[in-house]
Amino acid sequence: VRLGELFLPGTIASRLYSTSSPPVPRITTHYSIHPREKDPRWEGVNMERFSDNVDVLVVGGGPAGLTTAIRLKQLAKQGGQELRVCLVEKASHLGAHILSGACIEPSALNELFPDWKERKAPLHTPITQDKFAILTKKYRIPIPILPGLPMNNHGNYIVRLGNFVRWLGEQAEDIGVEIYPGYAASEATFERGMELHARVTVFAEGCHGHLTKQLYRRLNLRDQCQPQTYAIGLKELWEVPSENWHPGRVEHTVGWPLDRNTYGGSFIYHLNEGEPLLAVGFVVGLDYENPYLNPFCEFQRFKHHPSIACTLEGGKRISYGARALNEGGIQSLPRFSFPGGLLVGCSPGLMNVPKIKGTHTAMKSGIIAADTIYAKLAVEGPNVQGVHVDEYDEALKSSWVWNELYAVRNIRPSFHSPLGLYGGIIYTGVFYWILRGKEPWTLRHKGPDHSRLRQAKDCTPIEYPRPDGRLSFDLLSSVALSGTNHEHDQPPHLTLHDDASPVQNNLALYDGPEQRFCPAGVYEFVPLESKKEMRLQINAQNCVHCKTCDIKDPSQNINWVVPESGGGPAYNGM
Ligand SMILES: Cc1cc2nc3c(=O)[nH]c(=O)nc-3n(C[C@H](O)[C@H](O)[C@H](O)COP(=O)(O)OP(=O)(O)OC[C@H]3O[C@@H](n4cnc5c(N)ncnc54)[C@H](O)[C@@H]3O)c2cc1C
Numbered sequence: 001v002r003l004g005e006l007f008l009p010g011t012i013a014s015r016l017y018s019t020s021s022p023p024v025p026r027i028t029t030h031y032s033i034h035p036r037e038k039d040p041r042w043e044g045v046n047m048e049r050f051s052d053n054v055d056v057l058v059v060g061g062g063p064a065g066l067t068t069a070i071r072l073k074q075l076a077k078q079g080g081q082e083l084r085v086c087l088v089e090k091a092s093h094l095g096a097h098i099l100s101g102a103c104i105e106p107s108a109l110n111e112l113f114p115d116w117k118e119r120k121a122p123l124h125t126p127i128t129q130d131k132f133a134i135l136t137k138k139y140r141i142p143i144p145i146l147p148g149l150p151m152n153n154h155g156n157y158i159v160r161l162g163n164f165v166r167w168l169g170e171q172a173e174d175i176g177v178e179i180y181p182g183y184a185a186s187e188a189t190f191e192r193g194m195e196l197h198a199r200v201t202v203f204a205e206g207c208h209g210h211l212t213k214q215l216y217r218r219l220n221l222r223d224q225c226q227p228q229t230y231a232i233g234l235k236e237l238w239e240v241p242s243e244n245w246h247p248g249r250v251e252h253t254v255g256w257p258l259d260r261n262t263y264g265g266s267f268i269y270h271l272n273e274g275e276p277l278l279a280v281g282f283v284v285g286l287d288y289e290n291p292y293l294n295p296f297c298e299f300q301r302f303k304h305h306p307s308i309a310c311t312l313e314g315g316k317r318i319s320y321g322a323r324a325l326n327e328g329g330i331q332s333l334p335r336f337s338f339p340g341g342l343l344v345g346c347s348p349g350l351m352n353v354p355k356i357k358g359t360h361t362a363m364k365s366g367i368i369a370a371d372t373i374y375a376k377l378a379v380e381g382p383n384v385q386g387v388h389v390d391e392y393d394e395a396l397k398s399s400w401v402w403n404e405l406y407a408v409r410n411i412r413p414s415f416h417s418p419l420g421l422y423g424g425i426i427y428t429g430v431f432y433w434i435l436r437g438k439e440p441w442t443l444r445h446k447g448p449d450h451s452r453l454r455q456a457k458d459c460t461p462i463e464y465p466r467p468d469g470r471l472s473f474d475l476l477s478s479v480a481l482s483g484t485n486h487e488h489d490q491p492p493h494l495t496l497h498d499d500a501s502p503v504q505n506n507l508a509l510y511d512g513p514e515q516r517f518c519p520a521g522v523y524e525f526v527p528l529e530s531k532k533e534m535r536l537q538i539n540a541q542n543c544v545h546c547k548t549c550d551i552k553d554p555s556q557n558i559n560w561v562v563p564e565s566g567g568g569p570a571y572n573g574m
C-alpha cells in the first residue's frame with residue numbers, strides 16, 4: 001500500500017495552470033487522471049519513497065480496523081509470538097473522520113474486552129427509553145416497538161463513536177499496535193515497490209472505501225452479488241435546555257419531510273455526557289429519484305416539525321457532519337478475501353440496515369479476521385507473502401453476523417413496493433416479526449443508486465424554506481462546524497474522468513444534482529467568463545469525506561480519491 005501524497009509546493013502548483021487551455025476548462029489536475037510520468041509538473045520532483053515491512057497492515061482506524069489490530073496483538077501475546085501490526089488512518093487523529101449515530105450493541109466489545117467497564121470505555125449512556133413514530137406534516141403517530149423488532153434497543157448504549165474509537169486507539173497502542181494517523185493509503189498494489197509491505201493487508205476503510213472500490217474492480221470481488229446501495233446520513237450535535245434532555249432516550253422517526261417513496265428517517269439520541277447533549281441525525285436513501293431533492297435541506301426542514309422543534313428550541317447547535325452508509329445488506333456483500341488481503345466492517349458493507357447499526361458487526365468481523373489471519377500466518381510460516389486468508393469468508397458466514405444480516409435481508413428492499421414506506425412497515429410488522437427472516441425468498445434491490453435518478457424534465461422542483469438561523473441553518477455555516485480543511489494548493493481530490501460531462505450531462509439532463517446531494521457545498525455551477533455557458537467549480541477544501549458524490553453522480557464521472565494526508569473533517573466525538 002502506498003501512503004499519502006506529496007505536498008505540491010507553490011511552484012509546482014502554479015505550473016499546473018500554465019498548460020495550454022483545452023476547449024473545456026480544465027478542472028481535474030490530479031495525478032490519478034494525469035499520470036505523473038506524463039505531467040511536466042512532476043519533473044524533477046524526488047519520487048523516492050520510504051518502505052517498510054510488517055506482518056499485518058490495517059488500512060483505516062475505525063471500529064473494524066482497530067478491533068482487528070487489537071485482537072491480533074492479543075492473540076500474539078497469548079501465543080508468545082512476535083507479530084508486527086501497523087494501522088494507518090487518514091485523519092489527523094483517530095476519531096476525527098468518524099461520524100455515526102450512535103447507539104451501539106456491546107456484543108462484540110464484550111468479546112474483545114470483557115473488562116471494558118474497568119478500562120473506562122466511554123459508554124456512558126445505557127438506553128432507557130425507545131420511541132418510534134411516523135411523522136406527517138403536522139402530526140406524530142407513535143408506533144410501539146415490540147420486543148424482537150430491529151428497532152428495539154434494550155441493552156444497548158448511546159455513544160459518541162469518535163470518542164469510542166479514540167479509546168479503542170489507546171487500547172491498541174497499549175498492546176503494541178503501531179498507529180500512524182494522518183496517513184491516507186492512496187494506492188493498493190501487489191507488485192514490488194509498494195511502500196508498506198505486509199503479508200496481509202486488512203481493508204477497514206468504512207463505507208465506500210477508496211482502495212476497496214479499486215479492489216472490487218481489479219479483483220472482480222463483486223461478480224456474485226447485487227450492487228451495493230447506500231444512504232447519506234447527516235448529523236448535528238445540539239446542546240439543549242436541560243428540561244428537554246432525557247439521558248438514555250432514543251427516538252426514531254420515518255415519514256415527513258420525505259415522501260413515501262423516498263427511504264429515510266431521523267434519529268435523536270439523548271447522551272449522558274455531563275452536558276445536555278443530543279445527537280440529531282437524518283438519513284436519506286441514495287436511491288431517491290428526484291434530482292431536485294437536497295438531503296441537507298430535508299434535514300434542516302425536518303427540525304421544524306412541531307414534535308421536534310419543541311425539543312431543540314432554545315438550544316445551540318455545536319457540530320455538523322455527514323457520511324454515507326451501506327444499505328445493500330447481505331445481498332450486496334462481495335467476496336471478502338483475496339491473496340494478500342481481506343475486507344472488514346463497512347468496507348464490504350456489514351451493516352444492519354433496519355437497526356442502523358454497523359459498529360457491532362464491524363467489530364465482530366475484525367475479531368474473526370484477526371483469528372483467521374493469526375491461524376493462517378502460523379500455518380504458512382514467516383516467508384510466505386501475499387497470504388490468502390480464505391478461511392475468513394467461511395468463518396464470517398458461520399458467525400452471528402451472517403445470521404443477523406440474513407434475518408433482516410428483506411426489510412430494506414420491501415420499501416420498493418408501490419406502497420413505499422407503508423409497504424416496508426407492513427412487511428416488517430407481518431413477515432419479520434412473525435418469521436424473523438425465515439421466509440424462503442430474498443427480495444432484490446433495484447440497481448445501483450446512481451441509475452435511479454430521473455431526468456429533471458420528468459420531476460418537480462422542490463422548494464425548501466429559508467433557514468431561520470435558530471433551528472435550521474445554511475450550508476456554509478454548517479460546514480464550518482465540521483472543522484474540515486484541506487491544504488489549498490493540492491490538486492482537488494474530487495476528480496473527474498471527463499471534465500466536460502458535468503455541464504454536458506449532469507447540468508443538461510439532471511439540473512446539476514451534485515449541487516444538492518453534496519452536504520458540504522463542494523460543487524457549484526458558475527458562469528464562464530463569456531457568461532453564455534457554465535462550468536463546474538469544485539470547492540474541494542470543503543469536502544467532509546462522506547463519499548456521496550462518488551456514489552450518486554448519475555454519470556459516474558466523479559472519482560473521490562484520498563486527499564493529502566491529514567486533510568478532511570475534524571470531528572470531535574461525532
Ligand atoms: C449517520 C450514521 C448513523 C449511524 N448510526 C449508527 C448507530 O446508531 N449504531 C451503530 O452501530 N452504527 C451506526 N452507524 C454505522 C457505523 O458508524 C459504522 O457501521 C461503523 O462506523 C463502521 O466501522 P468501520 O470501522 O467499518 O468504518 P468507519 O467507522 O467508517 O472507519 C473507517 C476509518 O478508516 C479511515 N480511512 C478510510 N479510508 C482510508 C484510507 N484509504 N487510508 C487511511 N484511512 C482510511 C477513515 O478515516 C475512518 O477513520 C451509523 C452510520 C452513519 C453514517
Ligand code: SF4
Binds near residue numbers: 522543547550
Ligand atoms: S465532495 Fe463528495 S465526498 Fe466530499 S462532502 Fe461533497 S459529496 Fe461528500
